[in-house]
Amino acid sequence: MTKILPDAGWQHAQGLKKVLALLQDAHGGPRYVGGAVRDTLLGLPVADVDIATALLPLEVIDRLESGGIKAIPTGIEHGTITAAVDGKNYEITTLRRDVATDGRRATVAFATDWREDAARRDFTINALYADPATGEIFDYFDGSGDLQKRRLRFIGDAHQRIAEDFLRILRYFRFLARYGSGTLDPEAIDACAAGAHGLTALSRERIAQELTRILALKDPVVSVGLMVTHGIFTPFLPELSATAADDLQRLVEREQKFAQPVSLPARFLALVTSDAIAVDKVTARLKLSNKLREGCARRLQAPTPNAGNIRAIAYGTDIDTARDVVMLFAADCDVQNCLARLNGWESPSLSIKGGALIEMGLPTGPLVAQTLQAIETTWVEEEFPDKERQYALARQAVNTALSAIKNA
Structure with a gap:
């Protein structure tokens, strides 16, 4: 039975329709691919719309520009062109096949075979395509079935897919935290553990980006616990606290209980040692943003919070820092009272000059x-x-x- 992509608001953007009209070819394209298809099937909001095409990158540029649309060669060596129209960006990537991989990057050749393009992607749920005109979904590896079961699987042999790009280890645990509430895939977990040493070959920026994406998710507790158990952090985060999994779980439970927003500095500090010098070293080594580094430092410098001093902590730092200090370090009996004293409170100014x-x-x-x-x-x-x-x-x-x- 043919699966059809449900209708969603993002599909009706006039700029997107104009882009699609310019990319018609003789190979069944263009097609929506990846996250937009996956999240629409799940009824989730769609942030980015990616398009796959059999057209070569230079042909994509020519067609877009002929239609008055700005074409940005964001990743032209890998076949990706960004179409900027009506204030939105659409990534358009030529169908590809891998020629060579070294665990960090791939050398690709452009292709016209949709299944071949799908086979080089990481997870089955990311290898879903949809025809914009008919809504027909092209699913070569039962990604829609995995979505229904909330199961995350690599396409093909997990060990091989990881060897092609070690960043897929961290991507696996990020997607697991967001989509994989069903039965775990033991082969995938074992392959991630076996390939973790390869993370040392990746740039610190790529690792930091994936790590922060994992920590920013609503509930990464299970994924992070698996990462700790299987030694995924060992190659790049030796400062990992011995109680990291438990500390993160405690923080997330408090966030949910007291309806507090996710805080990246707090999540990061839940993972690592509370030694300020060590934290500064690891944030520098991972090349985390100055904002995150400074945020971690402020939170570690604050005194242990209680209802009597929490406003003083907020006055000396800011409300967000004080709230995180409560979530991280306050005794269970003090959390509610501390948050109540911060709720709606505005830091005053000393009148005396x-x-x-x-x-x-x-x-x-x-x-x-x-x-x-x-x-x-x-x-x-x-x-x-x-x-x-x-x-x-x-x-x-x-x-x-x-x-x-x-x-x-």
Whole structure:
């Protein structure tokens, strides 16, 4: 029985229709491929639409440009051209077959055989094609059956597919976390474990990208637990905590229980040692973004949170950092109260400025900044009292400073 792609809003974009009309050929294309087909079958939102074609890359460029569509040669050596139209990008890739692989990259030859193109893809659920005109789905390796069973399988021999590109190990666990809630494929898990040593051949950027994608998923606990058990982290993350799987599970359970958003810095810190120097080294080695590196550092520098100090932590950092510190480090009995004290709270500003201290009699110079800092410290300790109390603290601090000058 012919399977038909369900109708979805993304299919009606006028820019997409224009691109497809320009790519008609004698080999049954163009066709939607990969994630757009997979996620539409699952009833999930579609972010990116990829198109496969038998046309050669230069022919794709010529056709797009002849139709007034911008063609970007984003990966022309591997057959990929990006069509930019109506504010959206569509990746168009020529059918391919692998000529040679070395575990990091492949040398490809362009082809016109759809099954041959499907056979070089990683997982059965990613090798689904659909005819834009009729909706007919072309499924060469029972990917739709695997989708129904929520089963993740490599196409062909798992060991061979991993040897072609070791990044497929991390991709396997990412897709497993998102789509693979059914029966595990023992062959795939064994192949990932056997090939984990090959991850050292990959660039740190490629590893970091996949790792952060895994951690950003709603619930990566099972996948990460399997990765820990089978030594997947060993080649690139020796700083992995001995309790990483349990710590991540605890964090995810708290996120779900208290309806908190996923935080990448918190997820990352759940995996690694809590030593700030070691964390800084690993984030630098993996070339993680400065934002993520700095976020990890702020969270590790904060004191152990409780209801009494959580607003002070937020004042000294930011609300997101304080919330993550709670999720990571607060005692179970403190989590709810800490989050309640952060909910809807806006960090206040100290009303007292240096000029006011000078008007109170404090001489100009470094002592003004020192006294202002002392006032702020007390104000934070007292839970941010109002302006009247701030001025009382200021007068007290100025008197103390003046007394110290007099007695010096």
